[in-house]
Amino acid sequence: MASVNLSQAMHLIGWTTALCLLAGAIASGLWFYPTFARSKPAPSSQTGDSSGPARSTRQDVRLCQVNPDKNETDTDIDIIAIHGLDTKSPDTWTWVDPNDPNNTVNWLADPRMLPSQVEAARIFTCDWPADLLQPSDLVQKTDDEIALLLFEGIKRDLLGTHDKKKVDRPILFIASCLGGIILAKALVGADHKRSSYYSLRTATCGIIFLATPFGGTSFEDVAIWADPGLTAWALIRRREVSNLLGWVKGSTFALKVLVRRFTRLCQDNHNPCHVFCFYELGKTNLWRKVRTATYLRPRATTNDSQLVDMRSAILQIVFKPLPLDRTHRLMNKFDGPKCPDYKQVSGKILKFLTKIYNGTPLAQADARIRNINLAIVEWPGDNATRGGKGDTAQQSSPFSLLARLNVETPDKTIEVTLPTLFEPRKSQDGQKKQPSRILIRGRAGIGLIQSRTLGTTAEPKGRKEIECRI
Structure with missing residues (x-):
């Protein structure tokens, strides 16, 4: 009888482990694939994105100009928006009405929003290899390699077929979540005159960070049971979990070193860079997503928390960072020009553009001549x-x-x-x-x-x- 009970217990433990892995896989899928929770994804104006849930892995960097018309040349500054982990453009920047999936707003391209406020600027979205699940038949790129590819793609698309080798237009970046970490690595790597991307470094005059995890995320609190689930999810799809996930599991030594070097870069007297950070106030509950999809009983504790809280999302050199009344997933989405959070973000963008204009050599010379x-x-x-x-x-x-x-x-x-x-x-x-x-x-x-x-x-x-x- 004892042996039968032991066998049953072992059998029960096996099934419990399998169910936990399955639940973790489902939770991770719902967490990192928010499009599953919508009946219809946001429409995309870009080419090269595969349709269906098993989308192909993107291994290149592409700029897409969303404003103004490409034939219009009366602009003197570039705004480049970089998305975060396991997402793409324009989905990252597009708000979708929960009651009407056909009602969408892309605040970077909507003529009522940012384009109407920055008429003298070109606005680009930048896609980079950010898939959470990577091909299992390829050696994964390191974060340094991805940062290098980021600047290579941006420089190539900005210069096009022109003969000039230097990016001489000021650039203002808008970086969402992990995209801010990759951008910081690219800038730190290009911060010497022998670098092929030094002109991009000197052209970068400002960065707006939207919930960038400079101190890690609360994902580390669920990583113990989510990691096996992610691994199982990847195996089902014949993929591997991206190494970039390590950057959001907590404040690692490498992350602290990067933040310190990036801070010094921004304070350079010869090539300063204006930076500002926004952090989320909305709380996210991963277990609730699992319960909704699997009809499991709720846990005794919900563990609602901010994925990237104020402590993690700010830099010491940023004076009085601002919060946004939204969850992490909505930090880069605004439903219209009257949205209070949009006004906060666009206001900082306009303030930075003014500083950039006033700080150019031409503007300084013009001011001196007038006196x-x-x-x-x-x-x-x-x-x-x-x-x-x-x-x-x-x-x-x-x-x-x-x-x-x-x-x-x-x-x-x-x-x-x-x-x-x-x-x-x-x-x-x-x-x-x-x-x-x-x-x-x-x-x-x-x-x-x-x-x-x-x-x-x-x-x-x-x-x-x-x-x-x-």
Whole structure:
């Protein structure tokens, strides 16, 4: 009798283990494949995505321009959105109405949302090899290799077939979840002048992080029973679990080193990078997903928690990070321009764009020029072409050596503001004429810049020669 009971007990233990593995597999599938919970996935405007639940593994990096039209060139900055683990574009950025799967909103492409606020920017989505289940017949790429491929693909698609080798347009990244970790690794790896991607590093002027797990995630709390389930799920599909999952299981030593190096990079005096972090307030319950799908009895404890809480989602250099009233899965999805959380995110994007514009060398030079006192003086050569009394006498410059050393303000009658520099002005004969030559002289010892502009709207065949002493 004892042997029969022992046999039954062993048999029961075996079935219990199998059920636990099956439950773990189902839970993991529901967790990392949220499209299963929807009756219809968000429509995709990109090509190359396989249909059906057994989608193919993506091994390349692709940029897709979602705004403005590709033929429009009146832009001067790029915004690139990078998705997280086991998702793709445009699904990552698309909100789906739970009551009507056909009602969707992609805040990166919707003309009522971000495109209407950043008209001077091109907006891209970036797909990278983020599948949770990888092919079992290939050696998995390391996180360093994926980071390298990320910048290789971005640089290739940004430059296209142009001959230039340098990315010279400022870039603002929007990074979701684990995509932020991969981006940080790519930037750290490119942070030296011998790197082939150094121009991408210097072009990166700002990053908005959406629930990026700089300190790991609460997935480590369920990893003990979820890992076997994920492994079983992968075996069923003849796949292997991605090594990238290790980055979300907790604050590892490698993650701490990466965060420290990335923080130093952002604080570089020569190539600073503005960063900001958003974290979630919504709680996620993995067991509830399992119970809904398998009709199992609920556990005594629900263990609701934030997947990426404030402690994990922030960087020490970010002053006052902001929360969003949503779960982790919805951190990158907004249902319309009136959504309060969208206003928070888009507001930070606009603030960063302003900082980037004001920080470019062209903007700095323009600001300095506008603060310069300008004066118009006569060139001796101009008198030879003029007639009339008084024209034969050479006009002396009001910038005497003594005046320049004393840094005196020139005569008010010959000063001119920069916006009216090329406008017609009264000449010595009392008539208004378009200036053909302009001499701009600034304070002594500041340097010399000389430029010539041929042809103008007012004088198609004319010539303006400008000598700038600034």
